[in-house]
Amino acid sequence: MVLSTTAHQEDTAMLKTETPARDHATLDQYPTTELVNVFVDDQVKAVEAVRAAAPRIAAAITAALPRIEAGGRLIYVGAGTSGRLGVLDSVELNPTFSWPHGRAVALLAGGESAMFVAVEGAEDDHDQGAADLASVKVDAGDVVLLLAASGFTPYVLGALRAARSAGALTIGFSNNADAPVANEAEIGVVLDTGSEIISGSTRLKAGTSQKIALNTFSSGLMVRLNKVYGNLMVDFRATNAKLVRRAIRLTAFASGADEAAAKAVLEQCGYHVKTAIVALIKQTSVEQAQALLEASRGSVRDAIA
Known part of the structure; x- marks a missing residue:
């Protein structure tokens, strides 16, 4: 089932990540130095959002550890910026911690080519998310990380529901509260970064918060796995x-x-x-x-x- 663009817009219309930031309505008129300062200063909210979610990230590490110790995999699922951040985290585990390539799997809406060229419509395909997850033979020993700034991305929700059906541990990362990616996952991590300076551009502080949260989760997990002295x-x-x-x-x-x-x-x-x-x-x-x-x-x- 491909969720229509209209339906997806109706789901996300009132989300914080989609709401225009009222305090920067004249952004296009800012002097360049002020423009840069505003962008940089806004990133502080990403750190604050991850800090507020720290207990949930800690719970995710604790829940994931037994499955990973038993030989399970980390499977990252996302679309657009969120998906690319998942790919990045998965790829960096091998050179940093000698983590086996086959135990860090990344699924990106639109396939590998979407890493380099945006495939915007791919995120709307709920069934493809489920099919992509099934293609890597997910099972109850795996840990599936679901990434969606809006929290409503159909591709990610399809993978989430398939992962739960397979008995895998699901950890959902969203930048909006009360969104299904966080609510339907066994452990939901809400990174409440609010509205973006450029309205709706979640590659900004929403993306930064996801990068920090993923680094924190995977690095914390590797510490617990004795990869650090x-x-x-x-x-x-x-x-x-x-x-x-x-x-x-x-x-x-x-x-x-x-x-x-x-x-x-x-x-x-x-x-x-x-x-x-x-x-x-x-x-x-x-x-x-x-x-x-x-x-x-x-x-x-x-x-x-």
């Missing part, structure tokens, strides 16, 4: 010269060894930072360090305790 990024792949240097610096910093010793151990373990840190601190072999990490479910802190 202290506040150090210790579970990444050293796939280029910059990352090799980073691996050496972090290993030396975390273990207290000099960089030469850190590099020597890293070379023995294929530049796996966790293994090198444990081997250096425990003064043991790479093989024993790997065994300690496996026994501690990947936690550097527990492995060296």
